[in-house]
Amino acid sequence: MKDESSGSTGNLDDANRLRRERANELLANVAGGDETAFAELYRATSPRVFGVIVRMIHDRGEAEDLLQEVFATTWRRASTFDPARGSAITWLTTLARNSTIDRMRQQRDESLGENTAPDITDESPTPAVVVELNEERRRLEQCLDRLEPQQKSAVREAFFTGATYGELAKRLAVPLGTMKSWIRRSLMQLKTCLEE
Numbered sequence: 178m179k180d181e182s183s184g185s186t187g188n189l190d191d192a193n194r195l196r197r198e199r200a201n202e203l204l205a206n207v208a209g210g211d212e213t214a215f216a217e218l219y220r221a222t223s224p225r226v227f228g229v230i231v232r233m234i235h236d237r238g239e240a241e242d243l244l245q246e247v248f249a250t251t252w253r254r255a256s257t258f259d260p261a262r263g264s265a266i267t268w269l270t271t272l273a274r275n276s277t278i279d280r281m282r283q284q285r286d287e288s289l290g291e292n293t294a295p296d297i298t299d300e301s302p303t304p305a306v307v308v309e310l311n312e313e314r315r316r317l318e319q320c321l322d323r324l325e326p327q328q329k330s331a332v333r334e335a336f337f338t339g340a341t342y343g344e345l346a347k348r349l350a351v352p353l354g355t356m357k358s359w360i361r362r363s364l365m366q367l368k369t370c371l372e373e
Contacts, residue, residue, distance in 0.1 A: 200265035320370035
């Protein structure tokens with residue numbers, strides 16, 4: 178008897194792979210100033226990018242503003258996209274997360290004013306931790322589990338809390354160059370794992 182579910186999973190994987198490849202191609206074309214590719218990239222990826230932002234900031238109007246900022250930045254910085262380091266959607270969602278974290282920090286700093294000191298630093302997971310859909314999160318978790326514990330921790334901190342290389346190196350008491358190497362190697366391992 179034929180297993181129907183494995184066939185549909187294979188079709189879904191193929192469709193996802195084709196979407197990733199198309200997004201990569203579009204972003205590469207945007208780097209060359211192709212406005213048509215930019216419009217198609219926006220249509221194809223903006224719902225997902227918007228989902229990342231709105232889950233983090235919980236304000237639809239502000240999320241819409243940030244979405245426009247992310248795509249304006251995409252137009253300006255598309256040439257920095259390197260498909261060898263990750264997919265276009267990963268690049269876009271990372272850009273969205275970083276922009277949203279920057280906005281949240283800016284708002285926090287403005288709301289604190291100069292005479293108010295924060296009482297307690299919130300150590301709970303950021304909203305970015307819950308961004309990925311269940312299936313993608315499950316795959317990502319499996320791939321993260323393949324990393325060495327320190328590298329896994331560093332990648333989680335960098336991408337889910339917005340910690341810088343310097344902050345991570347200090348926390349884990351390793352040289353900055355070592356931290357950069359860990360993150361770079363870990364991202365390459367994750368990319369390979371996610372594309373399997």
